[in-house]
Amino acid sequence: MIDSSTPLPLFPVVAAALVDEEGRVLLQQRPGGKALAGLWEFPGGKLEPGETPEAALVRELHEELAITVAPDALEPAGFATEPLPGRHLLLLLYVIRSWSGTPVALEADGLTWCQPAGMGAWPMPPADGPLVRQLAAYLADNTSSDVAPDSGTV
Numbered sequence: 830m831i832d833s834s835t836p837l838p839l840f841p842v843v844a845a846a847l848v849d850e851e852g853r854v855l856l857q858q859r860p861g862g863k864a865l866a867g868l869w870e871f872p873g874g875k876l877e878p879g880e881t882p883e884a885a886l887v888r889e890l891h892e893e894l895a896i897t898v899a900p901d902a903l904e905p906a907g908f909a910t911e912p913l914p915g916r917h918l919l920l921l922l923y924v925i926r927s928w929s930g931t932p933v934a935l936e937a938d939g940l941t942w943c944q945p946a947g948m949g950a951w952p953m954p955p956a957d958g959p960l961v962r963q964l965a966a967y968l969a970d971n972t973s974s975d976v977a978p979d980s981g982t983v
């Protein structure tokens with residue numbers, strides 16, 4: 830018998846907040862027939878055996894969006910955990926500001942670019958609520974402005 834203290838296997842998933850020059854972030858719609866169909870998510874997916882999180886995300890973004898990302902473009906930006914049936918989701922979010930190619934929905938039902946402050950309008954999986962808040966805070970703290978640095982000090 831499994832009691833509530835039985836640990837669930839950890840289920841690591843990597844996800845990307847692709848940020849464009851206007852500060853918008855790409856979301857994709859999960860396709861029909863999959864768990865959480867119709868909800869909007871950060872592109873990404875499960876790790877394959879032996880894969881690092883970064884390698885998995887580079888691979889997933891190529892498979893899902895046909896874009897190429899250099900591993901050093903990945904900025905760790907937040908995480909969330911969520912109990913799922915039979916396993917426990919560990920969702921790792923990376924910010925990515927540069928890539929090659931134009932994202933196209935190879936697996937998703939649709940793509941949308943939205944400002945982090947407007948993401949609440951898009952229905953997302955339960956685990957994503959904390960990620961959206963962390964992302965907004967991360968971008969507020971880690972986005973350079975167009976103002977030139979003060980060069981008046983010696």
Ligand SMILES: Nc1nc2c([nH]c(=O)n2[C@H]2C[C@H](O)[C@@H](COP(=O)(O)OP(=O)(O)OP(=O)(O)O)O2)c(=O)[nH]1
Nearest residue numbers: 842843844863864870871872873874875954956957
């Ligand atoms: N990529 C991504 N997955 C998310 C997000 N939020 C969230 O709860 N998840 C969950 C949904 C799935 O349980 C898991 C991602 O797995 P997945 O999409 O690669 O795999 P899947 O089981 O849905 O489909 P498959 O690969 O077996 O066909 O992470 C998110 O923002 N992005």
